[in-house]
Amino acid sequence: MLYIDTEYDPEICSLCKGAGHTEGRICEACGGSGAVLVAQPARNCPLCGGAGYLGTDICRACGGSGWALL
Secondary structure, eight states: OOOOOOOEEEEEOTTTTTSSEETTEEOTTTTTSSEEEEESSOOBOTTTTTSSEETTEEOTTTTTSSBOOO
């Protein structure tokens, strides 16, 4: 059986821009930490372009983190 090691490193949450909160509430994407663990090499979400949201809604592809596992 072949195992592939994936390394994860913290990256700034794109939804809250690292603040840990949005609109007075704890950020849904990072849980208030301001960072999310992202598989390396880090890749911006192709659906939202790394913004973490589409219009006024959280991006359904990355869950608001701005990063995608491709």
